[in-house]
Amino acid sequence: MDLYNIETYLRPKSLREVQDWQPNWNWLAGGTWIFNEVQPQVKTLVDMQRLNWSEIEVTPGGLSIGATCIQNDLLDFSFPEAWTATGALKDAVRELASFKLSHAATVGGNICLALSASTFAPVMIALNASYEIWQPNGEPYFVNAIDFQTAPQQTILQPGEVLRRIKVPDGNLTQWQTSFKRMAVCTAGYAIAIIVTAYHPQTNRVRFGIGGSIKSPRLIEFDTVPTPEQIVSAIGAFSPQMYIDNERGSAAYRRHITQVLMQRGITELTTGIKGKRRY
Structure with missing residues (x-):
């Protein structure tokens, strides 16, 4: 769906380029939802693709998933064999939507949209994940997945804040x-x-x-x-x-x-x- 009311399109390479956040601005990740219905309140889209937040990383502490990671990339990634709990992440992709959608939609977008039928939210909660939140003019902070969504399509995110990455501890992946x-x-x-x-x-x-x-x-x-x-x-x-x-x-x-x-x-x-x- 075309968004005829959009007046400005921003493509920042870093969060420092996003200044003076306005109420009629909106983050754009995969775009599968925002272009799916009328958004009369949105005048400016801030495209996240050039931020390069699409990583999937195996770290000493566990798993790190960038907010703009395409959902289907989780199906193709080779997780450590001992991380048996990653099967739930793959099931979240398979059960979310169509093949076409999962090749464009992002993990972070699904979490931040906060639909009651989100497949990723209960997975992240079961795995005791935490979310790293970046602020336009402040230090990043972490919030537990269980505390992120407060109601259907409502989260703790304040204007201008954005989900940077999801972290799952190694201890909640191994042998589960x-x-x-x-x-x-x-x-x-x-x-x-x-x-x-x-x-x-x-x-x-x-x-x-x-x-x-x-x-x-x-x-x-x-x-x-x-x-x-x-x-x-x-x-x-x-x-x-x-x-x-x-x-x-x-x-x-x-x-x-x-x-x-x-x-x-x-x-x-x-x-x-x-x-x-x-x-």
Whole structure:
């Protein structure tokens, strides 16, 4: 879609070139969302491509993913063999959208758009990732993935702030096994529940990244493999107002599906019997 109201197009090579941020400015990463619907409030686009933030790096501390990394690049990257949890990152790409979209959309763009059906947000939460945020006139700072999104299409980012990179600690990648489960009204439709389960066989620790069914992604952790009753109790602690209630699915239905997918995810990982990703 053409954005006829755009008056200025900036292509900075560094963040220092972006000065005096205005309310009608908008960052442009892959562009798959911003060019998908009318943006009457946007007058200036700040293209991020020349910032060269598209890296995927294996570091002594773990994994670093640049904000403008194309999603499909995660499928082609050769991760260390011991990093078994990176399967969840690849599943997030496979379950997000079409082949065409994943070759243009960025990892950071999906996270910052903060849709309830984001496939990356629950993965990053399950892997205990952190986000490096750059400010136009200040020092960079880090925020935990669980604290980044506050509501559908709302994050902690202030005007002019931008996600620079995602970091996942080595300890949350090594020897963890993951399961990605997604439920939609129709197979390729908008997700009404997404559950990313991370399981550490040596310690029996379990982490559930929850998205799709609730207004902002959440984390549930267990020190040992939970029983069905413990899963029911854990999601019962969520406020009823936290669940999305719309034409795609009622709050009660989304809560039930969340419970079902959590149970299927941990059963798959503890039995070794591979199930479906998409329902």
